[in-house]
Amino acid sequence: MPSILFEIKNSIAFITLNRPEKYNAFNREMSLLLQQKLDECEKSKEVRCVYITGAGKGFSAGQDLSEAIDPNSPEMKKIISEHYNPIIKKIRYLNKPVIAAVNGVAAGAAANIALCCDILVAAKSACFIQAFSKIGLIPDASGSYFLPRLIGFQKASALMMLGDKIFAEEAERIGMIYKFFPDETFTAEAQKIAATVAELPTNGLAYTKMALNKSMQQNLEQQLQTEDELQQKAALTKDFREGVAAFIEKRRPKFTGE
Secondary structure (H helix, E strand, O other), X not given: OOOEEEEEEOOEEEEXXXXXXXXXXXXXXXXXXXXXXXXXXXXXXXXXXXXXXXXOOOOEOOEOHHHHOOOOOOOHHHHHHHHHHHHHHHHHHOOOOEEEEEOOEEEHHHHHXXXXXXXXEEEOOOEXXXXXXXXXXXXXXXXXXXXXXXXXXXXXXXXXXXXXXXXXXXXXXOOOOOEEEOHHHHHHHHHHHHHHHHOOOHHHHHHHHHHHXXXXXXXXXXXXXXXXXXXHHHOOOHHHHXXXXXXXXXXXXXXXXO
């Protein structure tokens, strides 16, 4: 079986991490294949939303440590620069929304890949672990960037140093994730969110994502300028005209992603 399952259905690209016997731990093959599928989503006109989840009982245990210590496998520098950093950049710069549907444990780099997605939902039994301190490493895969911005410096620092396990209910309460759902309804609820997103104005969502990316580094004046520029682009889309027409005509809009 391939380490990544990929299917496009109803404008949603379903990406499933597929090494369930290893709790979907990342090795080089899976990391590079995930990048390839994200590139396909970027280029595809059919795809309007990307949905990432894990096969089996977990989302992902993070890096496959047997690969990390194998003298014949990539060195840590290569794992970071060729595996995780490109994945994070591709998710953040993808011109479509990316949903992380965390169905079980999300540890280490996998937890941080989920945190960098646009919308993160989790099953109630799912948990997040910054497992790096337990093996003498630092948080990678953008964890030191996104986690403090999501939950605050002090909380993020403690979770990274102590390696506490945070279950989905607590993760929602502290703002780490968008929502959690009961295990028995999780997949249906997560896919319902993806279906909703896939029917929204795709370009408008892409511009929203660009604005949020910019807001991480810019001051107020710069951000206002970014909003001005992106709003002008959004106002030129067919979906904007359709949204206004539907509002005036008091009907449900039919967005095409154009």
